[in-house]
Amino acid sequence: MKRLWVVLAAALVASPARAAHWAVDTAKSRLVFSVMWSGEPLHGEFHKWKADIDFDPADLARSHVAAVIDTASLSTDYQDGDDGIKGALGFAVDRFPEAQFVTTAFHTGPSGTYIADAKLTIRGISRSITLPFKLDIRGNRAHATGKTTIIRTDFGVGQGEWQTAQPVAHEVTVTLDLWALKD
Numbered sequence: 001m002k003r004l005w006v007v008l009a010a011a012l013v014a015s016p017a018r019a020a021h022w023a024v025d026t027a028k029s030r031l032v033f034s035v036m037w038s039g040e041p042l043h044g045e046f047h048k049w050k051a052d053i054d055f056d057p058a059d060l061a062r063s064h065v066a067a068v069i070d071t072a073s074l075s076t077d078y079q080d081g082d083d084g085i086k087g088a089l090g091f092a093v094d095r096f097p098e099a100q101f102v103t104t105a106f107h108t109g110p111s112g113t114y115i116a117d118a119k120l121t122i123r124g125i126s127r128s129i130t131l132p133f134k135l136d137i138r139g140n141r142a143h144a145t146g147k148t149t150i151i152r153t154d155f156g157v158g159q160g161e162w163q164t165a166q167p168v169a170h171e172v173t174v175t176l177d178l179w180a181l182k183d
Contacts, residue, residue, distance in 0.1 A: 019056035019063045022142060022180035026050075030177045031069065035152070036169040037078070044085070048073035051101075053180060055142075057114070057135065060106040065116065067101040089159040096123045104128075116146075122155035133176065140182040147175045 031046045048070035055063040072093040076082055086093045100121040107115045109132055116131040133146030152158050152172045162168060 019054040019059050021183040022053040022055060023183055024051050024053065025179040025181060028179040031174070032177075033172050033174045035172045038167040042076055042078055042168075044074055044076035046070065046073050047075065051178070055106075057137070060108070060114075063103070063106050065101070065103045065118075069099040069101070071097060071099055071122075089162050090157055092123055092156075120150065120155070122157060125155045127154050131176070142178075142180045142182070144178045144180075145176065147173060149173050 031049050032043065033045075034041050034043050036042070046069050049067060051065055051067035053065050055065065071091045072086060074082065074086060074091065074093075076085065084090060088094075091099075101118050102121075103116050103118045105117040107117070109115045113132055113134050116133065118129055118131060119126050120129045121127075127150075129148060129150060131146045131148045133144050136143045149171050151170050152168075153163060153170050157172075158168060158170075
């Protein structure tokens with residue numbers, strides 16, 4: 001019997017604890033982007049995305065996020081151009097219906113912020129990015145806001161005539177406003 005307790009205790013110590021799991025409040029959360037188009041800002045939003053979040057500020061080593069973005073759910077403030085942005089020269093949603101964001105590490109940043117190191121995959125092309133974010137946790141509710149800039153052509157977004165920086169800038173600012181509840 002004593003041996004059984006030793007084995008159980010060893011199994012508990014050896015099994016890695018998991019950071020707190022969070023469920024995204026999709027009704028309140030937003031994933032948006034902006035890019036300069038012919039000298040004017042173009043704003044867009046992905047309306048369908050989900051994220052599997054395990055995050056604990058006290059245990060960043062065990063924290064992890066995997067998000068899947070439905071690229072066809074994109075809409076912009078230039079609706080006449082949405083089909084072109086989703087088409088073969090843009091996101092190619094028929095061939096690449098999803099983009100993915102998967103963290104590789106978290107770090108504390110300046111002034112109580114955090115930094116997520118991640119792999120972002122768009123059009124089947126993966127690149128390392130960083131996403132600095134602020135986090136406010138109150139009880140079982142969390143609110144995270146973050147912003148990063150990516151180069152759209154690094155991911156193959158903008159083929160043919162859209163590869164140049166005119167009329168569409170290469171730099172795209174991606175902004176996350178995420179609300180979540182602890183499971």
